[in-house]
Amino acid sequence: xxxxxxSMEKLLKKAGAKRVSDSAKxxxxxxLEKLAKDLGKKAVMFSKHAGRKTVREEDINLALKK
Amino acid sequence: xxxxxxSMEKLLKKAGAKRVSDSAKxxxxxxLEKLAKDLGKKAVMFSKHAGRKTVREEDINLALKK
Numbered sequence: 001x002x003x004x005x006x007s008m009e010k011l012l013k014k015a016g017a018k019r020v021s022d023s024a025k026x027x028x029x030x031x032l033e034k035l036a037k038d039l040g041k042k043a044v045m046f047s048k049h050a051g052r053k054t055v056r057e058e059d060i061n062l063a064l065k066k
Numbered sequence: 067x068x069x070x071x072x073s074m075e076k077l078l079k080k081a082g083a084k085r086v087s088d089s090a091k092x093x094x095x096x097x098l099e100k101l102a103k104d105l106g107k108k109a110v111m112f113s114k115h116a117g118r119k120t121v122r123e124e125d126i127n128l129a130l131k132k
Contacts, residue, residue: 002073015106018119024109027126032102039094040081053084060093 003029039063069095105129 008025042063047055074091108129113121 003069007068011102011106012110012121015103016110017106017113017121020121021123023123024121024126027123028102028105028109031105031126031130032098035101036077036094036098037081039097040077040083043090043094044078044082047083055078055083055086055090057087057089057093060090060097064097 003032005029042066069098071095108132 005022005025008028009020012020012024012028039060040063043055043059046059046062047053050059071088071091074094075086078086078090078094105126106129109121109125112125112128113119116125
């Protein structure tokens, strides 16, 4: 995934942070990438289970419930 | 957050998808942005609770546990 550290800083400042440490930006990015990967894998699994080659919104929604 | 739809497609194809619908990319992006925002808000709350103006990695880690 292409999540930049600067977008992590922007997000945290928008949430009210005055300053953000580099390791905090890295930790948030790492976690989001992990979450994205996990969701992606589940969605692909569900699309295959439904006999499709296309991942659809319903697969993402099911991955979010699992 | 600056998550592109093309990075959502890349992620899902890496997870094994042959094709990805536009609405699936949108749904995944939307969810990741929501997760990121929620985590960010919690981390900022914890940094303030600890009397700091800087969000540190420990705040992110605590937000992940909550």
